[in-house]
Amino acid sequence: MRESALQRHDRLLTLVRERGTARVADLADQLGVSPVTVRRDVESLAGRGLLDRAHGSVSWPRAERPADREGPVIGLLAPSATYYFAEVIRGAHEAAARAGARLVLRISDYRPSQDRSRTEGLLDSGAQGLLIAPTWRGPEDQAEHGAWLAALPVPCVLLERQAAPGTALSGLDRVCSDHGHGVLLALRHLVEQGHRAPLLVARGDSPTALAVRAGYELALGALGLRRPHPVIDSVPADRDPAGFERAVRALQAAVASGEATAALIHNDVDAIQMVQRLGELGVRVPQDLAVVAYDDEVAALADTPLTAVAPPKREVGRQATRLLVERLAESLAAEQGETAETGQALAPGARRHVELLPRLRVRASCGAPASKTV
Known part of the structure; x- marks a missing residue:
């Protein structure tokens, strides 16, 4: 399956991190893509502060310290x-x-x-x-x-x-996003739009995914809702195409049966790919299914921009x-x-x-x- 932009960005960052500084032409050779693609990727990553750009090269960013004191x-x-x-x-x-x-x-x-x-x-x-x-x-x-x-x-x-x-x-000290609150915001918004209890489509392979699942059950209780359908287990389309297709078909069936008119999908990438595949199967968003994504990394870039929960x-x-x-x-x-x-x-x-x-x-x-x- 074709490498996604996110995967390419991860490889690019790894190469720059290992070298400290790298030429765009060399990165294009290493990644197997055109220099134009690398320049576009570098511009995106530099705009987010993950890389420093110079003419024809890119480097790993360094935190600037006041010159008069040595910090920790x-x-x-x-x-x-x-x-x-x-x-x-x-x-x-x-x-x-x-x-x-x-x-x-x-x-x-x-x-x-x-x-x-x-x-x-x-x-x-x-x-x-x-x-x-x-x-x-x-x-x-x-x-x-x-x-x-x-x-x-x-x-x-x-x-x-x-x-x-x-x-x-x-x-230990810790600083976290309250994902339960994020799920509650999503479900409450969908209910206020006139939908019945939204269905959850989520992965189970990360702390965020597990927190979203736990938050879903708590949010249903807080809103006085009954779960409309068992949680649909999602998997990455690039790692498990068959498993991803099963999740899409399960969501399609829930829409066709009237069990679901709205869904919360974790995460953005899965949500975008699911909406695309649902469209091929005749399910329209938002006409047939209202969708909220979780993470808000790339949700705004979907063909139909996705409403999304944005952890801080x-x-x-x-x-x-x-x-x-x-x-x-x-x-x-x-x-x-x-x-x-x-x-x-x-x-x-x-x-x-x-x-x-x-x-x-x-x-x-x-x-x-x-x-x-x-």
């Missing part, structure tokens, strides 16, 4: 540098630069077994504090690959991850970085023996679990007036 080194472990986490990284980069810190990035490529070694690499490179988004696809990954996080020798803040209650990891990804990166910088300042104060007015050593602040609220961006796919944000 912050390590960031993310499962990817594209799609959802691109904005999280961008927000962290901005906050680090404002704090006079240097941000160092490592990518786990969605392999939970790589999280620990990548984090150790950040520590070896001088990271004094860590922002970590572990590759936990479910509770089993957290149990198998997460215990080491509690023993890290430096301050750590979890990004877009919630540790299981009662575990050692539940005491960039703000998650910013808030987590600010919290980590505060923890580093507390550690430095403790090391230097600074005291409060009582003469006692300064104690670290209370641990924080911060949840930021998503917004709903209304576009044409739900049949409501566009250009509205809830």
Whole structure:
């Protein structure tokens, strides 16, 4: 199957990250595409702050620090540098630069077994504090690959991850999107448009997908709705074409039977591809099916722009970085023996679990007036 733009962007970022600086012509050869395509990709990624451009070349961005002081080194472990986490990284980069810190990035490529070694690499490179988004696809990954996080020798803040209650990891600082709130916004909006209980189409392979599924059940209860149909399990079309087609056919059948007039689909890419395939099968959006996507990365670019839940990804990166910088300042104060007015050593602040609220961006796919944000 043809490589998507998102996949190509991921490969491009990986090449630049490994080299530091690369010529556009060399990247075109490595990626097997035209220089025009690479220039277009570079323009898009640079516009989001993920790359720095120069004439004929591109480089990995560096956080600028005030020249008169040496700031802390912050390590960031993310499962990817594209799609959802691109904005999280961008927000962290901005906050680090404002704090006079240097941000160092490592990518786990969605392999939970790589999280620990990548984090150790950040520590070896001088990271004094860590922002970590572990590759936990479910509770089993957290149990198998997460215990080491509690023993890290430096301050750590979890990004877009919630540790299981009662575990050692539940005491770590964390900054997350409240996906349950995002799902509630989507369902309430669709119901207010006159639809019955919306159907959920979702993956089950990421913490966000699991949070969306859990939030769906809670939102139905909060709105006094009964689930109209079992959740339809979605899979990436490029990895499992047959499984993707089964999900599309299940959604088509729910529309044909009258069980569903509206659906929430996680994520944007799946939603765009499903709407395209449904159109081929005679299901029109929004006339036959109102659609809300979840993530709002590329939803606005669909043929019929998709209403979407937009988690505050960039703000998650910013808030987590600010919290980590505060923890580093507390550690430095403790090391230097600074005291409060009582003469006692300064104690670290209370641990924080911060949840930021998503917004709903209304576009044409739900049949409501566009250009509205809830």
